[in-house]
Amino acid sequence: LRRFMVLGAIASIFSVGAVQAQAPSGPLPPEQIIVIRQAVMDLQQGVAGAMKAAVDAKSDVKPLVPGAKGLVSSAKVITSMFPGGTETGHDTKAKPEIWSDWAGFEKAQAAMLAATEKLVPLAEANDTAGFATQFAAVGRTCGGCHREYKMKD
C-alpha cells in the first residue's frame, strides 16, 4: 500500500506541473467582488480627479465625454457589487447600513445615476460652465452616499 501511496504522490506532483493555466470557474468569491468594487471606486475617483482639474482650469470638457459615460455605466452597477456576503473582507470601508438600509442605498445610487447622466450632454456640447455646475452636483451624490454608507478612512 505504501508503495502505491508514494507512486500516487509522485503522479499528483507531475499532474500539478502539467495543469494548464485556465480561467477560474464557479461563483466569484465575495472577497474578489470587494476587490473589484474597490477598483471601480478608484477609477471613479480617477475620472473625477481629471474632471476637477478641467473645471478648475476652465478648460475644454469635450475630452471628458468618455469619463462621464464611464461614471454613468458604473453608477448602474454599483449596488450589484454589494451583494449579501460582501459585508466584510479586504479592508472594505462599506458600512453595515448598506445592508440594513438597502432602500436608502438604492436611492443614493439613483441620485448618482441621474446626476452623471446629465453630465454627458454637457461634456458633448463642451459647455465648460454648465459642466462645472453639474460636476458639483455629481460630487454631492458621491459625498452623500459616502457619508451614509462608507466608513471614514
Add this chain to the structure above:
Amino acid sequence: LRRFMVLGAIASIFSVGAVQAQAPSGPLPPEQIIVIRQAVMDLQQGVAGAMKAAVDAKSDVKPLVPGAKGLVSSAKVITSMFPGGTETGHDTKAKPEIWSDWAGFEKAQAAMLAATEKLVPLAEANDTAGFATQFAAVGRTCGGCHREYKMKD
C-alpha cells in the same frame, strides 16, 4: 378550490407588495459580471481620454495621479472578471480566445499592470514628458489585449 386559488393569488400580491428592498444574495449572475466588467472598461476609457487630453495639451499631469492609480487597481482585477460562464451575454465583445488561451490573457494583464504602475510616479512628479511616453506604452498594452481578445465593435 377555485376560491382558495383566488385568495392565494390575492395573498401573494400583498406579500410581494410588502417585501422590503434588500440586497441580492447568492452568487453574482454571469450576465451581471459582464455588465460590471463593461463598466470597468468604460471607466478605464474615461481615464485614458482625460490622460490623452492632458498629454496633447502638454498640461500638468499631477491631477492624473488618481486616474493612474485607478488603472493599476483595475489592471489587478481584469482577469477575475472573465470567469468561466461569462463567455456570452449582454453583447459581450470578449473573444473565445480569452478562455482558450488563458495564459496569454494573463500575460496581457501582467503587461498592462506593469505599464500602469510606471505611470503613477510620473504623474506624482508632474513629469509631463515622461508621462506622455509611458502613457503611449500603456495604450499599447490596451491595444495589444484588445487585438487578441476583443471582437471589433
